[in-house]
Amino acid sequence: MDNLYFDKDVNLDSITNLKIFVIGYGNQGKAHAHNLRDSGLNVVVGLRDGSPSAKLAYEDGFDCMDISAGVMECDIISILIPDQCMAEVFKTEIIEYLSPGKILIFAHGYNIHFKEILPPPFVDVGMVAPSGPGHAVRKEFLDGNGVPTLFAVHQDFSGKTKQLILEYSKAIGGTRICCFQSTFKEETETDLYGEQISLTGIIPMIINESFKVLLEAGYSPTVSWFVSFYEVKNIADLISKIGINDFYKAVSETAEYGGLRQADKLIDDKFKNEMKSALDFIQTGKFHQNWKNESRTGYPKLKAMRKNLKDSPINEITNKMLKILEQNKSNES
Numbered sequence: 001m002d003n004l005y006f007d008k009d010v011n012l013d014s015i016t017n018l019k020i021f022v023i024g025y026g027n028q029g030k031a032h033a034h035n036l037r038d039s040g041l042n043v044v045v046g047l048r049d050g051s052p053s054a055k056l057a058y059e060d061g062f063d064c065m066d067i068s069a070g071v072m073e074c075d076i077i078s079i080l081i082p083d084q085c086m087a088e089v090f091k092t093e094i095i096e097y098l099s100p101g102k103i104l105i106f107a108h109g110y111n112i113h114f115k116e117i118l119p120p121p122f123v124d125v126g127m128v129a130p131s132g133p134g135h136a137v138r139k140e141f142l143d144g145n146g147v148p149t150l151f152a153v154h155q156d157f158s159g160k161t162k163q164l165i166l167e168y169s170k171a172i173g174g175t176r177i178c179c180f181q182s183t184f185k186e187e188t189e190t191d192l193y194g195e196q197i198s199l200t201g202i203i204p205m206i207i208n209e210s211f212k213v214l215l216e217a218g219y220s221p222t223v224s225w226f227v228s229f230y231e232v233k234n235i236a237d238l239i240s241k242i243g244i245n246d247f248y249k250a251v252s253e254t255a256e257y258g259g260l261r262q263a264d265k266l267i268d269d270k271f272k273n274e275m276k277s278a279l280d281f282i283q284t285g286k287f288h289q290n291w292k293n294e295s296r297t298g299y300p301k302l303k304a305m306r307k308n309l310k311d312s313p314i315n316e317i318t319n320k321m322l323k324i325l326e327q328n329k330s331n332e333s
C-alpha cells in the first residue's frame with residue numbers, strides 16, 4: 001500500500017537540529033515530549049502561567065517556557081492541549097509570535113478543519129495523530145514498539161512539511177509500527193463519526209442499556225453485570241486480534257447464530273439511516289455548531305446526560321465488582 005510508512009522509509013535528518021516546542025503536558029503532550037527526547041531531539045515544554053504540570057515537567061528534566069516565548073524561540077510547535085481551548089490559546093498566545101519557516105503540528109484536525117484556527121500562510125501546518133491515548137504512545141515506545149499514527153499536511157509553505165511530520169512521527173514511535181497518510185478533513189470527520197457511532201456512542205451505552213434490561217427483568221445485578229459489562233473486554237480483545245470473521249469462528253455456533261440473527265434485527269434500515277445522518281451532521285458542520293452552542297451556553301445538555309448516566313444502576317455494581325476482582329488479583333500474585 002503506497003500511503004503507509006515504516007522506520008525504513010524515514011530518517012531523522014531534517015528534525016535533528018530543530019528545537020521542538022510541545023505545548024501541553026497532559027495525555028499526548030507528556031508522551032510526545034518524552035519520546036521525542038528519547039529519540040535524541042531537542043524538546044522544550046510549553047505551559048500556561050501557574051500551570052500545575054510545571055513541577056512534574058521540571059522533575060522529568062524538561063525546560064519549560066511560557067507559550068508565547070517558546071513559539072518565538074522554537075522551530076516546531078506541537079499543540080497538544082484540549083481542542084476546546086486551542087483556538088483561544090492560538091489567538092492570544094501563538095499567532096502573533098509565529099514567523100516564516102515554523103511548523104505547527106496538531107494531533108487532531110478539528111480546529112483547522114472547522115476553521116476555528118486560521119494559521120498565517122507563511123508557516124507549515126501538519127498533523128501527527130497517534131491512534132491511541134498518550135500512555136499507550138509512551139508505553140509502546142518504551143517497549144520498543146509504537147502506536148499506529150495518522151499524518152496529514154494542511155499547508156506546505158516550506159515544501160518540507162511531509163518530510164518533517166514523518167520524522168516527528170518516527171521520533172514518537174509511529175513508523176515503528178505503521179504511519180498512514182490522510183487529510184485534516186478525513187481525520188476530523190471520521191474521528192468524530194467513529195466516536196459518535198462506536199466508541200463513545202454505542203459501545204458504552206449498549207453495555208449500560210443491556211444491563212438495565214436484565215436488571216428490570218429481575219436477574220441478579222452480579223450475573224447481569226458479568227454478561228453485560230465484564231465479558232466485553234475479552235470479546236473486544238479477540239476481535240482486535242483475529243478480526244470479525246474469525247471471531248465468529250472462535251465462539252460457539254449458538255452464540256454466532258443468536259448474535260448474527262439479533263444484529264440483523266437491531267441494526268435495521270432505520271438504524272443504518274441514523275448512522276448516515278450522524279455522518280451528514282458532522283460533514284455539514286452542524287455537529288460543530290451544535291457543540292459550539294452547547295459550550296457557549298454552559299454545557300446544559302452534556303450536564304443533563306452526565307447526570308442521567310451517573311444515576312445509572314450499573315455504576316454501583318461496577319465499582320464494587322472491579323474492586324473485588326482487583327483485590328483478588330493482587331492476592332494471587
Ligand SMILES: NC(=O)c1ccc[n+]([C@@H]2O[C@H](COP(=O)([O-])OP(=O)(O)OC[C@H]3O[C@@H](n4cnc5c(N)ncnc54)[C@H](OP(=O)(O)O)[C@@H]3O)[C@@H](O)[C@H]2O)c1
Pocket residue numbers: 023024025026027028029047048050051052053054079080081082083085089106107108129130131132133134
Ligand atoms: N487523548 C487522546 O487519547 C488523544 C489521541 C489522539 C489525539 N489527541 C489530540 O491531542 C490533543 C491533546 O489532547 P490531550 O488529550 O493530550 O489533552 P489534555 O491531556 O487534556 O491536555 C492537558 C494539557 O493541556 C494544558 N491546557 C489545558 N487548557 C489549557 C489552556 N487554556 N491553555 C494552555 N494550556 C492548557 C494543560 O495545562 P495544565 O497542565 O496547566 O493544566 C495540560 O498540560 C488534542 O488535539 C486531541 O484531540 C488526543
